[in-house]
Amino acid sequence: MGMEEGIKDNASPPPNLRHTNQSRALLPMRGLQVFLLFFVLVLGISVVSMHMIKYLKIQTFAPSTLISPYGERDTLESFIKPPSSVWHFMNDSELLWRASMEPGIYRYSFKRVPKIAFMFLTKGPLPFAPLWERFFEGHESFYSIYVHALPNYRSGFPSSSVFYRRQIPSQPVAWGEMSMCDAERRLLANALLDISNEWFVLLSEACIPVRGFNFVYNYISRSRYSFMGSVDENGPYGRGRYSYAMGPEIGQEVVLIQLLLAKLM
Numbered sequence: 001m002g003m004e005e006g007i008k009d010n011a012s013p014p015p016n017l018r019h020t021n022q023s024r025a026l027l028p029m030r031g032l033q034v035f036l037l038f039f040v041l042v043l044g045i046s047v048v049s050m051h052m053i054k055y056l057k058i059q060t061f062a063p064s065t066l067i068s069p070y071g072e073r074d075t076l077e078s079f080i081k082p083p084s085s086v087w088h089f090m091n092d093s094e095l096l097w098r099a100s101m102e103p104g105i106y107r108y109s110f111k112r113v114p115k116i117a118f119m120f121l122t123k124g125p126l127p128f129a130p131l132w133e134r135f136f137e138g139h140e141s142f143y144s145i146y147v148h149a150l151p152n153y154r155s156g157f158p159s160s161s162v163f164y165r166r167q168i169p170s171q172p173v174a175w176g177e178m179s180m181c182d183a184e185r186r187l188l189a190n191a192l193l194d195i196s197n198e199w200f201v202l203l204s205e206a207c208i209p210v211r212g213f214n215f216v217y218n219y220i221s222r223s224r225y226s227f228m229g230s231v232d233e234n235g236p237y238g239r240g241r242y243s244y245a246m247g248p249e250i251g252q253e254v255v256l257i258q259l260l261l262a263k264l265m
């Protein structure tokens with residue numbers, strides 16, 4: 001008790017008390033030091049990380065702009081060469097827009113072998129596939145094949161087949177409806193994605209080749225004309241289907257087919 005009073009009365013505090021007073025005064029200073037250290041550390045880290053980001057950007061992003069998204073070098077060949085599968089993830093409006101591209105320079109800067117695009121509009125199976133396989137055999141760089149089947153149909157052609165991976169994304173098609181023309185346009189648009197396709201042949205699963213490939217290729221490539229199949233047939237499936245009530249608008253000739261073709265072009 002007396003001791004404590006003595007301390008209180010003393011003008012100068014005892015050394016241990018002075019020490020605590022000093023450390024109390026030093027506390028804000030040390031806090032400032034810690035803060036400064038922390039600040040410098042954070043600044044250092046952010047500067048380093050900014051440099052790291054810059055460095056990484058240069059390392060990983062800059063070269064990728066020179067390489068096509070398909071992982072190949074961006075050569076002209078990688079641009080011209082059609083993909084091994086004709087499947088894609090474009091919808092119709094995207095596809096038609098993409099297919100409407102054309103070069104602004106008409107002289108090719110590479111050797112272009114013009115191809116015939118054989119476009120099969122089918123329900124599903126191709127019963128005459130073996131015939132077509134024989135027809136196409138040995139003429140690989142002169143044709144391309146596109147198959148528009150009903151959307152849920154999956155063909156099981158082996159990788160050796162000319163029809164392997166030739167099915168394009170499709171929509172339901174009904175006979176005699178506009179969906180038929182949409183399917184034809186879809187086929188044509190897909191074929192236009194390959195810059196080598198020059199002639200376009202529309203076929204169904206009922207079609208069979210009656211001449212060899214060379215004959216067909218030469219005949220089509222040397223002709224100035226487009227070809228259209230039309231048969232004037234008496235009976236219920238030919239003239240029998242013609243309604244005279246349609247007379248004023250549509251003639252008995254194949255005006256309708258011509259109109260459809262005009263719309264396709």
Ligand SMILES: *[C@@H]1O[C@H](CO)[C@@H](O)[C@H](O)[C@H]1NC(C)=O
Nearest residue numbers: 089090091092093094095096
């Ligand atoms: C196709 O996709 C684009 C973008 O997602 C969309 O704007 C367009 O309406 C679609 N077209 C059709 C026909 O679905």
